[in-house]
Amino acid sequence: xxxxxxxxxxxxxxxxxxxxxxxxxxxxxxxxxxxxxxxxxxxxxxxxxxxxxxxxxxxxxxxxxxxxxxxxxxxxxxxxxxxxxxxxxxxxxxxxxxxxxxxxxxxxxxxxxxxxxxxxxxxxxxxxxxxxxxxxxxxxxxxxxxxxxxxxxxxxxxxxxxxxxxxxxxxxxxxxxxxxxxxxxxxxxxxxxxxxxxxxxxxxxxxxxxxxxxxxxxxxxxxxxxxxxxxxxxxxxxxxxxxxxxxxxxxxxxxxxxxxxxxxxxxxxxxxxxxxxxxxxxxxxxxxxxxxxxxxxxxxxxxxxxxxxxxxxxxxxxxxxxxxx
Amino acid sequence: xxxxxxxxxxxxxxxxxxxxxxxxxxxxxxxxxxxxxxxxxxxxxxxxxxxxxxxxxxxxxxxxxxxxxxxxxxxxxxxxxxxxxxxxxxxxxxxxxxxxxxxxxxxxxxxxxxxxxxxxxxxxxxxxxxxxxxxxxxxxxxxxxxxxxxxxxxxxxxxxxxxxxxxxxxxxxxxxxxxxxxxxxxxxxxxxxxxxxxxxxxxxxxxxxxxxxxxxxxxxxxxxxxxxxxxxxxxxxxxxxxxxxxxxxxxxxxxxxxxxxxxxxxxxxxxxxxxxxxxxxxxxxxxxxxxxxxxxxxxxxxxxxxxxxxxxxxxxxxxxxxxxx
Numbered sequence: 001x002x003x004x005x006x007x008x009x010x011x012x013x014x015x016x017x018x019x020x021x022x023x024x025x026x027x028x029x030x031x032x033x034x035x036x037x038x039x040x041x042x043x044x045x046x047x048x049x050x051x052x053x054x055x056x057x058x059x060x061x062x063x064x065x066x067x068x069x070x071x072x073x074x075x076x077x078x079x080x081x082x083x084x085x086x087x088x089x090x091x092x093x094x095x096x097x098x099x100x101x102x103x104x105x106x107x108x109x110x111x112x113x114x115x116x117x118x119x120x121x122x123x124x125x126x127x128x129x130x131x132x133x134x135x136x137x138x139x140x141x142x143x144x145x146x147x148x149x150x151x152x153x154x155x156x157x158x159x160x161x162x163x164x165x166x167x168x169x170x171x172x173x174x175x176x177x178x179x180x181x182x183x184x185x186x187x188x189x190x191x192x193x194x195x196x197x198x199x200x201x202x203x204x205x206x207x208x209x210x211x212x213x214x215x216x217x218x219x220x221x222x223x224x225x226x227x228x229x230x231x232x233x234x235x236x237x238x239x240x241x242x243x244x245x246x247x248x249x250x251x252x253x254x255x256x257x258x259x260x261x262x263x264x265x266x267x268x269x270x271x272x273x274x275x276x277x278x279x280x281x282x283x284x285x286x287x288x289x290x291x292x293x294x295x296x297x298x299x300x301x302x303x304x305x306x307x308x309x310x311x312x313x314x315x316x317x318x319x320x321x322x323x324x325x
Numbered sequence: 326x327x328x329x330x331x332x333x334x335x336x337x338x339x340x341x342x343x344x345x346x347x348x349x350x351x352x353x354x355x356x357x358x359x360x361x362x363x364x365x366x367x368x369x370x371x372x373x374x375x376x377x378x379x380x381x382x383x384x385x386x387x388x389x390x391x392x393x394x395x396x397x398x399x400x401x402x403x404x405x406x407x408x409x410x411x412x413x414x415x416x417x418x419x420x421x422x423x424x425x426x427x428x429x430x431x432x433x434x435x436x437x438x439x440x441x442x443x444x445x446x447x448x449x450x451x452x453x454x455x456x457x458x459x460x461x462x463x464x465x466x467x468x469x470x471x472x473x474x475x476x477x478x479x480x481x482x483x484x485x486x487x488x489x490x491x492x493x494x495x496x497x498x499x500x501x502x503x504x505x506x507x508x509x510x511x512x513x514x515x516x517x518x519x520x521x522x523x524x525x526x527x528x529x530x531x532x533x534x535x536x537x538x539x540x541x542x543x544x545x546x547x548x549x550x551x552x553x554x555x556x557x558x559x560x561x562x563x564x565x566x567x568x569x570x571x572x573x574x575x576x577x578x579x580x581x582x583x584x585x586x587x588x589x590x591x592x593x594x595x596x597x598x599x600x601x602x603x604x605x606x607x608x609x610x611x612x613x614x615x616x617x618x619x620x621x622x623x624x625x626x627x628x629x630x631x632x633x634x635x636x637x638x639x640x641x642x643x644x645x646x647x648x649x650x
Binding site: 090122 | 361411457
């Protein structure tokens with residue numbers, strides 16, 4: 001079982017075939033950064049066309065059972081998520097609409113302050129807002145998972161506490177290992193995982209120790225240490241693979257429509273583009289390297305299976321269903 | 326010269342005629358609470374039809390000079406404003422578009438957290454956000470006035486500091502006089518007025534001492550005391566008159582689309598509707614009562630003229646123009 005907790009590739013038949021070569025059973029894909037509701041629907045439409053065009057490679061993922069169907073038929077189940085609450089605009093009724101259309105994860109913020117919570121790039125974090133509390137409750141009700149990957153610390157800990165169902169950090173690493181603002185402090189990881197939540201480890205170079213030069217061993221050691229501290233069953237991969245995207249896309253991810261100035265985010269004026277991936281993880285065919293690396297740092301085959309897919313499968317099975325009433 | 330710094334009436338020929346009877350030369354009207362951009366444009370369209378239907382009563386206000394034209398021709402100049410940054414959505418480019426369409430005031434928040442700042446009903450106030458700083462600069466550039474009437478204290482003080490042009494609290498009263506969350510602490514009034522900003526006194530009963538039973542004398546004494554402390558030239562009226570609105574409108578103002586629950590705002594479950602106006606201020610024909618009341622508490626004729634219109638005129642003349650480059 002192989003499940004990736006986040007990708008934002010420039011999707012193509014080539015990448016769908018690479019997912020099959022790499023035996024990726026399911027992937028959570030980003031369908032919105034700064035889009036409002038209507039533009040998000042256009043992105044759902046794009047995926048509908050891909051499902052129609054490549055029925056032998058991909059299938060729409062709605063429930064964990066769709067991963068079983070994908071495995072039986074040799075395809076990859078594609079689950080949708082938003083990196084920002086922009087798609088629900090200021091309208092709590094759009095939470096259920098989004099879930100009906102297939103959304104399964106929604107970040108409460110993307111770097112900046114949102115109507116719901118504070119992003120990790122803001123100077124001050126006032127926690128979950130009045131609307132945020134209402135929206136978390138509604139997300140819990142319909143089965144849309146709270147994702148705090150790009151949120152600030154206090155907001156993340158409050159979300160873990162307010163949410164009546166486990167939440168996720170789909171793609172980030174421990175800040176102690178690599179000091180990016182996007183990476184998470186120990187307290188934050190604890191708050192999320194002790195309530196049954198999941199953390200997916202990111203392979204985006206700005207989140208790695210030594211960035212593009214990060215070694216497989218260092219990455220796998222970090223996973224092993226995190227598993228010792230927070231429990232192997234709470235961990236997965238969220239590669240944050242942005243394969244084949246042109247650099248104008250990272251500019252859009254960072255600046256959206258909120259500023260007229262350049263904002264380099266985790267990059268710099270000298271290196272504004274997408275960073276080069278580490279040698280041992282270039283695309284969907286390289287998850288095997290991570291499996292080997294995890295065994296080398298002492299993890300058992302069962303533990304490796306859990307981290308590479310089993311944990312996400314269980315989390316998807318619990319998290320995407322409407323709440324029991 | 327008589328200028329009202331805020332009204333949100335259920336507009337009709339009757340009210341336009343009452344403005345003429347009351348000799349109201351200009352009024353700042355709310356064209357958006359929770360509307361996004363497209364719905365705000367529909368509200369501009371409504372006003373365009375009213376200007377077409379009642380050319381002898383009202384005229385669109387774009388610059389202070391339009392008030393002179395209105396006075397010469399016996400009409401009321403109507404200036405547009407937003408009570409919430411919803412109309413610009415997440416798009417800084419809409420600031421200039423809104424100004425081109427006629428918007429002259431925009432509140433950075435309406436009670437709740439926005440993308441720009443914190444509202445007065447939130448528990449925690451983290452101040453002006455990353456996008457907020459960018460948007461204030463853009464509002465300064467195009468001549469869209471920052472209005473913090475419904476904002477929280479820290480956000481308001483930061484906005485007064487960050488803005489390179491004077492800002493406004495178009496409709497509120499001192500919190501010491503009436504302890505509503507919407508009313509403003511002394512420090513907040515000082516931060517706004519010492520930078521050249523304006524405060525308009527509200528006649529909405531939830532902002533008055535003793536609410537609907539507030540006496541004219543108490544209201545006028547409060548104005549005189551505020552003038553002594555912060556300067557008569559920084560003060561005006563922002564009546565917040567919601568004439569003829571049905572109670573479903575105050576429900577919309579409070580809950581928009583952000584919650585599925587009832588939110589009574591400044592009201593209560595027992596009194597959820599619009600409060601009854603004080604006897605001495607029922608509609609646009611009653612500004613004369615305030616003029617008389619201000620004289621009775623010892624203000625000079627010049628001071629009364631300044632508060633009832635002269636100060637807003639000067640502020641409009643400075644504030645609505647694009648910045649000098």
